[in-house]
Amino acid sequence: MLETLSYMGQGFLNALTPLTLLLMAGGTAIGILIGCLPGLSAAMGVALLLPMTFTMSPESGLIVLGAIYCGAIFGGSISAILIHTPGTPASAATAIEGYQLTLQGKAGKALAVACFSSFCGGLLSCISLYFFAPLLAQLAMKFGSPEYFWLSIFGLTIIAGVASKSLLKGLISGALGLLLSTIGMDPIEGAQRFMFGQASLYEGINTTCALIGLFSMSQVLILAEKKIRQRAKANKFHDRIALSGKEIRRITPTILRSWIIGNLVGILPGAGASIACFLGYNTSRQFSKHKEEFGKGSIEGVAGSEAANNAVTGGSLIPMLTLGIPGESVTAVLMGGLIIQGLQPGPELFTRYAPMTYTFFAGFVLTQFLMLGIGLLGCRGFAQIARLSDAILIPSVAVLCVVGSFAIHKNFVDVVIMMVFGILGYLVRKFDLNPAAIVLALILGPIGEKGLRRSLLLSGGNPAILFSTPVCWVLIALCVFGVCSPILMNRMERKVMAASGGDASEEDTLPPRTSE
Amino acid sequence: MKKTDIGVVAFMYAVCAFFFIASRSMKKEAQIYPVCIIILLFLLTTGYVVKMLLDAKRQGVTSGLGEIFAGFQAKQFFVILGLLIVYLAGIYFVGFYLSTVVLMLASLLFLRVPLWQILISVVVVLGLVYGAFVLFLNVSLPVGLLFK
Numbered sequence: 001m002l003e004t005l006s007y008m009g010q011g012f013l014n015a016l017t018p019l020t021l022l023l024m025a026g027g028t029a030i031g032i033l034i035g036c037l038p039g040l041s042a043a044m045g046v047a048l049l050l051p052m053t054f055t056m057s058p059e060s061g062l063i064v065l066g067a068i069y070c071g072a073i074f075g076g077s078i079s080a081i082l083i084h085t086p087g088t089p090a091s092a093a094t095a096i097e098g099y100q101l102t103l104q105g106k107a108g109k110a111l112a113v114a115c116f117s118s119f120c121g122g123l124l125s126c127i128s129l130y131f132f133a134p135l136l137a138q139l140a141m142k143f144g145s146p147e148y149f150w151l152s153i154f155g156l157t158i159i160a161g162v163a164s165k166s167l168l169k170g171l172i173s174g175a176l177g178l179l180l181s182t183i184g185m186d187p188i189e190g191a192q193r194f195m196f197g198q199a200s201l202y203e204g205i206n207t208t209c210a211l212i213g214l215f216s217m218s219q220v221l222i223l224a225e226k227k228i229r230q231r232a233k234a235n236k237f238h239d240r241i242a243l244s245g246k247e248i249r250r251i252t253p254t255i256l257r258s259w260i261i262g263n264l265v266g267i268l269p270g271a272g273a274s275i276a277c278f279l280g281y282n283t284s285r286q287f288s289k290h291k292e293e294f295g296k297g298s299i300e301g302v303a304g305s306e307a308a309n310n311a312v313t314g315g316s317l318i319p320m321l322t323l324g325i326p327g328e329s330v331t332a333v334l335m336g337g338l339i340i341q342g343l344q345p346g347p348e349l350f351t352r353y354a355p356m357t358y359t360f361f362a363g364f365v366l367t368q369f370l371m372l373g374i375g376l377l378g379c380r381g382f383a384q385i386a387r388l389s390d391a392i393l394i395p396s397v398a399v400l401c402v403v404g405s406f407a408i409h410k411n412f413v414d415v416v417i418m419m420v421f422g423i424l425g426y427l428v429r430k431f432d433l434n435p436a437a438i439v440l441a442l443i444l445g446p447i448g449e450k451g452l453r454r455s456l457l458l459s460g461g462n463p464a465i466l467f468s469t470p471v472c473w474v475l476i477a478l479c480v481f482g483v484c485s486p487i488l489m490n491r492m493e494r495k496v497m498a499a500s501g502g503d504a505s506e507e508d509t510l511p512p513r514t515s516e
Numbered sequence: 517m518k519k520t521d522i523g524v525v526a527f528m529y530a531v532c533a534f535f536f537i538a539s540r541s542m543k544k545e546a547q548i549y550p551v552c553i554i555i556l557l558f559l560l561t562t563g564y565v566v567k568m569l570l571d572a573k574r575q576g577v578t579s580g581l582g583e584i585f586a587g588f589q590a591k592q593f594f595v596i597l598g599l600l601i602v603y604l605a606g607i608y609f610v611g612f613y614l615s616t617v618v619l620m621l622a623s624l625l626f627l628r629v630p631l632w633q634i635l636i637s638v639v640v641v642l643g644l645v646y647g648a649f650v651l652f653l654n655v656s657l658p659v660g661l662l663f664k
Binding site for chain 1: 531550584629
């Protein structure tokens with residue numbers, strides 16, 4: 001306990017250096033910018049800026065990526081409130097009440113509520129990150145090869161969870177990703193697999209290139225196929241971006257409820273901020289003493305949605321950092337960032353690399369304060385940038401994709417791989433397959449393969465070793481749950497959407513859940 | 517059932533066949549795991565074919581193309597895709613900076629962006645790349661075969 005407290009304190013000392021604070025502020029501002037631009041998503045932003053963190057220390061790199069993540073989730077609310085277009089799916093529910101407030105000339109109030117609630121949601125989510133992550137990591141320390149095999153299978157069943165429409169198509173996407181993950185050297189035999197004479201494929205497909213291609217370049221192609229339209233002008237507002245003590249007291253219970261909801265949704269693999277925002281919004285309506293305001297501009301509605309989606313951020317890091325299971329696309333990209341730094345998610349992050357991990361946690365806490373400051377001060381500016389045309393975004397993002405993938409190994413083959421994955425990602429999204437599932441399989445495939453083959457080596461080829469411990473059976477049960485949960489989750493999402501006044505057509509106009 | 521799904525399953529079967537044939541030349545011990553994954557992909561795809569057939573029986577067959585490509589701007593899309601492919605080839609032969617300027621100018625002019633916005637965009641993107649990647653990350657960007 002004392003050791004943990006000392007790591008926590010040391011983490012804050014490490015994170016409070018001027019350079020780290022500057023990087024944090026930069027990451028948060030970039031995240032807000034990406035979030036408030038409709039068409040760009042948090043996963044895309046984190047993937048695009050991943051190569052920028054290569055030369056940084058692991059903790060600084062992770063802090064920057066975490067800051068982009070938090071900033072993007074909050075940034076979506078700016079365009080949702082001012083131009084009635086959620087920047088990310090995570091702010092879809094915010095648009096309902098936020099835009100109504102804007103129409104009443106209370107845009108400043110709506111933005112202040114969104115900013116304050118996002119700050120509280122994010123900050124409170126750090127509590128669970130600090131206390132649950134080490135506990136789960138202790139459990140993971142008891143895992144051997146068979147457990148790691150089942151753990152990766154559990155992670156892969158999440159694919160079914162992130163599959164947007166069809167469970168089978170989600171699983172097919174996962175199997176395709178698994179197959180692509182076998183490219184490179186065999187981990188046990190040392191034989192070449194599907195390398196086709198390319199030495200650059202020795203270590204397999206570069207995950208970062210695949211991430212940039214699947215999330216960022218595919219988005220360029222998605223933007224390129226649509227008619228370029230001038231975005232609606234952001235409504236001008238003259239009221240102060242501030243909250244009174246009475247208003248803070250009024251939204252506090254809503255924020256606390258949404259924090260619990262968002263955190264649980266974040267920890268649950270397969271669920272994401274887009275579900276949390278509607279759950280938070282709906283719960284705020286249920287418990288509100290001013291139900292008549294809902295649909296006409298309720299600050300509680302904005303607070304419920306925004307606190308919940310930002311509470312997801314801390315929660316979603318828990319399974320990724322402790323078990324190596326990214327529950328959704330943004331954490332899959334963040335895990336890619338961790339692996340690039342030479343770190344393997346799992347219990348070691350809380351033992352051998354504990355100083356680095358706790359510095360990242362401290363950075364995550366400090367990011368929330370910076371998000372509050374930058375958000376409150378920069379709302380008006382970000383609102384203007386949110387109008388940036390897709391016509392400018394298309395070539396600009398494409399150039400950044402190319403430079404980003406080239407910077408990894410200073411190798412042109414990586415650029416070609418990124419482009420191939422970009423086209424694959426575009427087709428995958430068009431035909432209802434799932435890019436997040438491919439990424440999860442690319443990351444988890446080698447872990448599962450090593451776990452399986454090491455287990456079989458240890459047992460002399462006897463598969464009974466895979467069922468030899470109670471933990472294995474718990475993980476098998478979780479795998480079954482992982483396959484069944486999306487069916488329940490989809491039903492719940494539809495119910496919540498219907499109860500919140502959203503309809504299918506509205507859902508269709510939003511970016512897919514997986515691209516949060 | 518959507519007719520477009522036929523293309524999806526055909527693609528998946530083609531992937532299975534391609535990787536299966538490629539796996540034949542591998543060491544036997546190294547073959548086992550990839551072949552298991554190929555079988556898994558094959559089974560899942562076949563499962564989807566069964567689902568498609570059941571859907572066709574229950575709900576009939578629809579094209580699906582209209583739904584998937586609603587609002588699709590064919591000319592715009594293929595010009596941009598073509599420009600991106602030419603851009604990659606350009607980087608290889610004439611280097612990053614020249615190709616980037618050409619890509620930005622060509623695509624922004626094609627997308628009818630006002631001239632002043634084009635100039636600002638080109639300067640900002642090149643400045644950003646130079647500052648972040650060349651100065652900060654020390655990445656030397658490709659100069660191209662012609663200028664080597």
